[in-house]
Amino acid sequence: MNSLGDVVPGTNPKYPNPTIVEALCQIHFEQSGGSEVFDISKPLDFYSAVGTSFPHLKTASDKIVEVISDSAGQTGFREIFNQRLQFYSEDQKSLIQLGEGGSILTFNVLKPYPGWETMLGSLEKHWVPMCNVVRPKAIQRIGLRYINRVDFFDAEKKLSAWLKPNRYLPEALIASAEPFEYRSSLRIEDHRDVVININSIKRPEMGFVFDIDVIWRKSIGIELAGLKEVLTTLHNDEWEVFNSSITEKYNLLLQNKHMNTA
Numbered sequence: 001m002n003s004l005g006d007v008v009p010g011t012n013p014k015y016p017n018p019t020i021v022e023a024l025c026q027i028h029f030e031q032s033g034g035s036e037v038f039d040i041s042k043p044l045d046f047y048s049a050v051g052t053s054f055p056h057l058k059t060a061s062d063k064i065v066e067v068i069s070d071s072a073g074q075t076g077f078r079e080i081f082n083q084r085l086q087f088y089s090e091d092q093k094s095l096i097q098l099g100e101g102g103s104i105l106t107f108n109v110l111k112p113y114p115g116w117e118t119m120l121g122s123l124e125k126h127w128v129p130m131c132n133v134v135r136p137k138a139i140q141r142i143g144l145r146y147i148n149r150v151d152f153f154d155a156e157k158k159l160s161a162w163l164k165p166n167r168y169l170p171e172a173l174i175a176s177a178e179p180f181e182y183r184s185s186l187r188i189e190d191h192r193d194v195v196i197n198i199n200s201i202k203r204p205e206m207g208f209v210f211d212i213d214v215i216w217r218k219s220i221g222i223e224l225a226g227l228k229e230v231l232t233t234l235h236n237d238e239w240e241v242f243n244s245s246i247t248e249k250y251n252l253l254l255q256n257k258h259m260n261t262a
Helices: 044-050 116-134 224-245 248-254
Strands: 020-031 056-069 075-088 094-099 104-110 136-151 181-189 192-201 207-216
Touching: 020 116, 044 075, 044 116, 094 116, 104 116, 116 224, 136 224, 192 224, 207 224
Parallel strands: none
Antiparallel strands: 020 104, 020 136, 056 075, 075 094, 094 104, 136 207, 181 192, 192 207
16 A cells, blocks of 8 residues: 555556655644644544554644734734644655644645545545544635756756746746746636746756645635545646646656657
8 A cells, every 4th residue: 555545546647757846735724613622732633543654743843923012012023833743654755744733734745746646545535534633614725736846957958948938937937047036826716826936946956946836715614525626626727737838848757758858
């Protein structure tokens, strides 16, 4: 069994040589009140829900800087540290994180990317047990993010060899020489956004990062069927941005045929 859980093969593209270095799905909960609030300082119940696939528990701290003002108009800052639970798979290539007092759940998949069906299969497998522990009232926001990295392997070090202009990427970016840095935030529907970051990699390593983050900002229930429907929509958005942006050379790299074209 893959560390992410049982998977039924699907029809989504799966390349021999994916450039994805990290994929993550982040879900923001509206928490239940009163005695139903999950106590993140007591992680054993959550561990029982995911520990079979994610047996290694670690903790991390997130620092939040809060601006405060007193009655005299003086402004100051206060640092708040929130605990985040991290549950790693045996091979350390995937993890589930729970932070913000149990209100933010994140699935992370590291290189090598195993495919969308595997990632979605993990969520399906663990969703109900996790919700039984965290007891969310609703889902407020969902993000699906793919971070790609391409290393320049031949004399052609222009972005135009790899990406092409389209409705998401302007011609000025594609024609740019190094270094380049690009960020855009596009609203494709009243509750769906696409955030794109493209940055050149500093020397001595050369290449670029192609980061696509699609975000759903409409509240939905916690039922698995509804969540899967939203994730399918977001994944289709991801694929539309990526597939319409890459050149034939990038496609050959994904097919692991790039050495024959250098």
